[in-house]
Amino acid sequence: MTTLPTKTDRKLGLVIDLDTCVGCHACVISCKGWNTQNYGAPLSDMDAYGAEPEGTFLNRVHSFEVTREQAPPMVVHFPKSCLHCDNAPCVTVCPTGASYKRTEDGIVLVNESACIGCGLCAWACPYGAREMDGAEKVMKKCTLCVDRIYNENLPEEDREPACVRTCPAGARHFGDLSDPDSDVSQLVAAREGFDLMPEQGTQPVNKYLPPRARDSLDMPDLASLCDPAPEATGFLGWLDRALEKL
Amino acid sequence: MHPAPSLILFTTLSGLGFGLLAWLGFGLKAPTGFAAIVFFGLGYALAGIGLLAAAFHLGHPERALLAFTQWRSSWLSREAVLSAATLAVMAPHAAASAFWGTPLPVLGWLGGLLALATILATAMIYAQIRAVPRWHHWSTPPVFLLAALAGGALLAAKLTAALWLMLALSLAMVAHWVAGDRRFAGSGSDAGTATGLGKIGKVRLLEPPHSGRNYLLREMVHVVGRKHAHKLRLIALGLGALGPAFLLMLPASYLTALLALVLHMTGMLAQRWLFFAEAEHVVGLYYGR
Numbered sequence: 001m002t003t004l005p006t007k008t009d010r011k012l013g014l015v016i017d018l019d020t021c022v023g024c025h026a027c028v029i030s031c032k033g034w035n036t037q038n039y040g041a042p043l044s045d046m047d048a049y050g051a052e053p054e055g056t057f058l059n060r061v062h063s064f065e066v067t068r069e070q071a072p073p074m075v076v077h078f079p080k081s082c083l084h085c086d087n088a089p090c091v092t093v094c095p096t097g098a099s100y101k102r103t104e105d106g107i108v109l110v111n112e113s114a115c116i117g118c119g120l121c122a123w124a125c126p127y128g129a130r131e132m133d134g135a136e137k138v139m140k141k142c143t144l145c146v147d148r149i150y151n152e153n154l155p156e157e158d159r160e161p162a163c164v165r166t167c168p169a170g171a172r173h174f175g176d177l178s179d180p181d182s183d184v185s186q187l188v189a190a191r192e193g194f195d196l197m198p199e200q201g202t203q204p205v206n207k208y209l210p211p212r213a214r215d216s217l218d219m220p221d222l223a224s225l226c227d228p229a230p231e232a233t234g235f236l237g238w239l240d241r242a243l244e245k246l
Numbered sequence: 247m248h249p250a251p252s253l254i255l256f257t258t259l260s261g262l263g264f265g266l267l268a269w270l271g272f273g274l275k276a277p278t279g280f281a282a283i284v285f286f287g288l289g290y291a292l293a294g295i296g297l298l299a300a301a302f303h304l305g306h307p308e309r310a311l312l313a314f315t316q317w318r319s320s321w322l323s324r325e326a327v328l329s330a331a332t333l334a335v336m337a338p339h340a341a342a343s344a345f346w347g348t349p350l351p352v353l354g355w356l357g358g359l360l361a362l363a364t365i366l367a368t369a370m371i372y373a374q375i376r377a378v379p380r381w382h383h384w385s386t387p388p389v390f391l392l393a394a395l396a397g398g399a400l401l402a403a404k405l406t407a408a409l410w411l412m413l414a415l416s417l418a419m420v421a422h423w424v425a426g427d428r429r430f431a432g433s434g435s436d437a438g439t440a441t442g443l444g445k446i447g448k449v450r451l452l453e454p455p456h457s458g459r460n461y462l463l464r465e466m467v468h469v470v471g472r473k474h475a476h477k478l479r480l481i482a483l484g485l486g487a488l489g490p491a492f493l494l495m496l497p498a499s500y501l502t503a504l505l506a507l508v509l510h511m512t513g514m515l516a517q518r519w520l521f522f523a524e525a526e527h528v529v530g531l532y533y534g535r
Binding site: 002003018028052053054055056057060061062063064065066067068069071073074075076078080089092093094095096097098114115116117118119120122123124125126127128131132134136137138194195196197198199200201208210211 | 247309310326433451453529
């Protein structure tokens with residue numbers, strides 16, 4: 001049923017630390033690897049060795065430049081995947097019931113055998129978290145590695161999403177965000193974690209942690225160093241003006 | 247948004263078909279005999295071709311029946327249910343008018359209301375999407391409803407009604423464009439809120455996540471159409487509504503009515519292409535466009 005549950009028992013999700021992320025794209029690759037070889041239709045590549053290769057990914061890393069006043073600009077690497085929203089617009093638009101949000105842990109999933117590939121859920125998502133697979137023609141999205149986190153055949157340390165497990169910088173955290181005492185909730189509280197596009201009313205479960213304030217050196221005003229040379233006088237000044245007139 | 251030919255054909259043709267069926271349902275003097283076969287046949291054919299075009303848009307058309315199940319929550323499912331209900335309810339009225347010369351006004355009215363509800367559901371599929379601010383506005387359903395009713399009136403030879411509806415349609419289109427141009431700025435979403443970094447400074451995309459294209463860019467970040475928006479608006483307004491209205495003011499003849507219909511359909515195709523092509527999705531903020 002594509003109505004949203006009024007309440008979920010838990011809210012499993014990710015906390016992504018924009019201060020720590022180094023933009024290595026390891027999470028992108030491990031996500032693609034796990035989700036191609038395990039649950040659901042594989043994440044295909046189209047024209048993989050041709051002129052215009054492209055593929056289905058459930059997690060992508062963008063890099064942004066933030067220009068600040070009175071401080072040098074910052075580069076922030078920005079991994080983006082499904083935020084498993086409490087008020088997920090992608091779920092309610094689904095005409096077949098293929099999209100659903102689980103009551104037990106809040107994970108938003110697609111039942112691929114009921115997906116007609118209309119693409120409306122991808123339109124409804126403000127974050128671009130859903131991609132139609134070019135080969136299977138069904139909608140693919142982050143499953144929060146639902147086939148890892150409960151998988152008793154895996155060693156306990158591997159029972160977390162592939163992106164979290166692989167992140168070499170420790171920038172990704174997984175846990176229950178409905179429990180105020182959980183590590184992830186405490187991290188969000190301590191670091192003032194925020195929602196992406198709160199004005200879209202989606203109430204995302206995943207949170208992002210802002211870059212920490214950088215140390216500030218007593219830097220000279222860089223712009224002033226770029227000022228043009230002071231006006232020359234005397235012979236050089238005459239030469240300067242004469243050349244200017246040519 | 248990507249202006250998929252299947253969706254443009256679907257929304258224009260089935261809109262026109264259901265608009266015609268609505269007029270045939272509400273018609274006080276419903277056509278009978280051969281005329282009924284022609285009129286109802288045209289209505290069913292347009293609606294049917296449109297629905298078929300929509301099915302071609304699906305990745306898995308063989309599962310299309312599942313789309314009838316989620317009418318409680320999904321406008322797309324409601325559209326499927328309402329369109330099927332319209333065609334089913336209207337069928338006895340159409341058959342009785344064509345073969346026995348006795349229209350069934352109760353079923354006709356019910357079918358007419360269902361046809362209007364179908365067009366509304368089509369419009370709501372787009373108007374409900376908050377991530378596309380241009381569509382997420384009250385001015386979207388009037389454009390779809392008036393386009394269907396005006397075109398339907400033209401087909402049903404209700405020429406006075408068609409004239410007034412064409413004029414109303416032109417107003418609705420202009421309102422949708424004027425309001426639409428302010429919607430994205432009014433949505434409050436920008437690169438700052440999309441990344442949450444707006445509090446720190448001005449946010450600009452430095453590197454996209456990949457050098458090639460992807461599904462999201464193809465489907466939701468269509469920038470070509472935005473360039474010619476102004477010209478296409480004039481074409482849509484002139485051919486789609488004002489031109490036909492002018493022709494309808496001339497003394498009625500088959501030629502002017504036919505010409506008005508051709509102009510209207512051409513204009514509506516331009517309008518619908520633009521409806522998709524110029525709509526900006528907020529996901530573009532993550533790609534710097």
